[in-house]
Amino acid sequence: MTMSSDRAFEALRADILRGRHRPGLRLGEVGLARELGMSRTPVREALRRLAAAGLVELNANRGARVVEPAADDLNTVFVLRAPAEGLAARAAALSATDEDGEELQRLALAVAAAARPAGGGPPDLDAVYLHNREFHDLMLSLARSASLAQVIAGLVHSTVLMRTYRAFDEDAMHRSVAHHLELVAAVRAHDPDWAESVMRSHLFSARAALLGGRGDAPHAITHTGPPAPAEDLTEGETA
Amino acid sequence: MTMSSDRAFEALRADILRGRHRPGLRLGEVGLARELGMSRTPVREALRRLAAAGLVELNANRGARVVEPAADDLNTVFVLRAPAEGLAARAAALSATDEDGEELQRLALAVAAAARPAGGGPPDLDAVYLHNREFHDLMLSLARSASLAQVIAGLVHSTVLMRTYRAFDEDAMHRSVAHHLELVAAVRAHDPDWAESVMRSHLFSARAALLGGRGDAPHAITHTGPPAPAEDLTEGETA
């Protein structure tokens, strides 16, 4: 049913975003084809698409490498994400149905539950990232704008590529959860100004946590290790 | 020297952006391959890249069509371009050398000359668009940011795709020329705040001219016809 080319694209994208394929790694067509159980042709097409998406770098006759994102700084990405996702939130508030609002709330509550488990243990960071991404994806799809989706997808790629997911201290985490819930309220109230404003706060808060965040601060919630990226961060492209 | 795949990509992109391939048009691999004098393989790869760039739409077993951009509104694009290109201007002001400044000025003067020819005749709109694009491309390349380039490229695509280049009245045209010259001054002064501010004004002015512009206003400078898009608008991708 699904095409080999799409399978290759998804698999490679997931591996790159998860960090299994580190920046600078050489991606040979023959090896990938053998690994994925298909011929070189669909692998080639997937690599071209990844190159257009900015995830790999292509040199003629010299193959593909995972892109080295160090040149870009996180601040740039967040400066661009604020108006983009703010606009998405605005559009979502205007177009969301009641069912959409309920679905959004479900995802926001899932993030909250993962951030503060019932047992009182440590947050399940993988679940937080997963549901956070689902939340933002739904928000974006509610905006129903192709160029908005295109732009935001690229920016999120960048955010994930330079995996600065070192630390999200408790305060930032709870602010994030509160923002999600407030966004749901704004969308359900069909208030675009409110929604946009909260979304911008949400992103600036995240930027502060990631940029200013001294990862070794007390109470810092860190990943198991620096090279361990967020799991399951690759679902729902909402193309 | 140049690869067939790249030639196909460039040719198709140019044809789409120029409007030779109108939205909704079916792009068959065999026809394009014959037309371009190559086999289907590089054409297929070019189509995948165009799909990733958001210029064509791909359906499994059903071929490629030029994307229908009507869903997105121009306002969205400009709201996103303002911070993005503003940031690019800011970075350019910080990193530009004296030679860069001179090159920028050369392009700005070229736009000015095309907008107000020496003989006093009507503006050479094709030259205006070409040099305008060169100016913005150079600005972007001076910012040296991959994600910035990625985002702006997508937004410019959208702007051109929905070809609202109907009218740019005299006032707007001269404002645009003045903005370019002021941008050069800001960059040469290495003043990021100034550069960003002027760039934002530049874009908002353009938005007003395009959105609010009643194309049938007196003194309006229109293209020869509605389906005639800007020529030579496709150079210098600054990938």
Next chain:
DNA sequence: CTGGTAAGAAGTGCATGCACTTCGTGCGGA
């Protein structure tokens, strides 16, 4: 021992062939 070079290996770029899906067309039945 070091630097340059040429032959081989490895890998990419493109063309071509085949299987399968989709669409158009004509036929038969109600």
Next chain:
DNA sequence: TCCGCACGAAGTGCATGCACTTCTTACCAG
């Protein structure tokens, strides 16, 4: 006359083969 269906054409998806480029390595000159 109109609807359903099957058959054929056209086109896409993928595999494979060949030419050419790039990288590696072993060899020889100095």
